[in-house]
Amino acid sequence: MKERSALYVGRVRHHRFRPRPHALSYRVFWTLLDLDEIDEIDGLAGELRLFSRNRFNLYSFRDADYGDRSGKPLRPQVEAMLAEAGIAHDGGPIRLLTMPRILGYAFNPLSTYFCYRRDGSLCATVYEVHNTFGEVHSYVAPAVLDGGVLRQEAGKVFHVSPFMGLDMRYAFTVTPPDARVSIAIDAQDGEGRMIAAVLSGERVALSDTALLRLLVTHPLLTLKVTAAIHWHALRLLAKRIRWRPHPAAPARGFTLGSAAAPHAKGPLQP
Template sequence: MNWQSALYVGRVRHHRFRPRPHALAYRVFWMLLDLDEIDRLAAKLALFSRNRFNLYAFRDADYGDRSGQPLRPQIEAALANAGIAHDGGPIRLLTMPRILGYAFNPLSTYFCYRRDGSLCATVYEVHNTFGEIHSYVAPADSAGGALRQEADKVFHVSPFMNLDMRYAFAVTPPGQRISVAIDGHDAEGRLITAVLSGKRTELSDAALLRLLATHPLLTLKVTAAIHWHALRLLAKRIPWRPHPAAPERPFTLGSAATPHAKESMQP
């Protein structure tokens, strides 16, 4: 079988420019999961399961409205509500799996395709460390290639940043490589940039075992890194912002990037 699901192994980099510079980088890997393949993958792989404990696992209730209901209709409803035409083509989710029962994904990205293979939209699902979740839905340029999208920030992610920001996304969709770059701009210009990038490899038990050795307890380390760097920002006297209320709606509509935003993006 020609599997569309795969592993991507690479790095995450963050850089804050103001009021004092701060940067971090760490190795990471993601699963690209075709939502229609997950059950077959779980049957094929000894080390991966759906909705039950394993070395690696996918749990539906970690995503979407967290009800545990199937994700495809949830994402299709979000696209329809955003006025984005989707004809039932594949939906593929880039995310970190649960590892030994634990997962935290600051960002998971859904790539929504038409039946002819063209990309019609992306959905950026953001989780914060306060247990909240929000998604940005953005149409994709049917011309293909790298995506340029933007959206107003409406969801609290870090106590070191305000909500009055706009995101600019620069995305290389899944192929032999993948990249998602996000610039955050406020009234003074670019404040932060975050880039995840990885190289595709086959999703197999052998590969998952290798990743356990090269990236041990990855998801726990991601959470630990977030809190460690929060302490470092405090030490640098970056102002702490209060936690605003979460948006009432679970999705925010983004758009294709304006020419000005395209020029400022750093893929």
């Protein structure tokens, strides 16, 4: 199997601090897909029997699940976004961390593009957020690594949960994919810290054997993600957390974030 693409097996944790505490933790896995590898004629789908591109299989990747959802190649879409954001990218690798379709079904609350220069240095990240209302929005931020850790900020403009408003700011603390990957997100409003979430995983070679093993250890993962979102929504309603109306989606497809100064790590951060 080619080395640029891989699996990451780990856990997602989420903690809400106000107005009443609420927490969750689930075992999950992601694929890290190099967009050049999946675009090659003899790419990933040609090397794996259990993984296909744009057709049904046990595991699959569908271009139309991402970007503008037109099904057009993703690399030009990401490069156009970076150029519009004023972030220089010289054609280096772009790798997407996301959950695959499993038996034809997928829902990804967060998919992350790691955009590299040709010399291997990271120049930007694109956080593609999907909500359960069928909408998508991206946060684009330049990358400045500090001791192997990436810190970025962005104002919240996209409706994700009916239990949180838009008057918030995100802080990202990221360890880019290597032997492990982690993405920690803190969100604060005018009263302070509201939520903290972190996904983290260990690298596993992408192979049919590994995919079969994950089918046993993480059965119907993507369906469980959607079920968990609705289950926890019911629990938040039971806790009488305020339900907020759904605002209009941003007219622009992405929001530009910024590199952030080092800050103290929260309890859920790696």
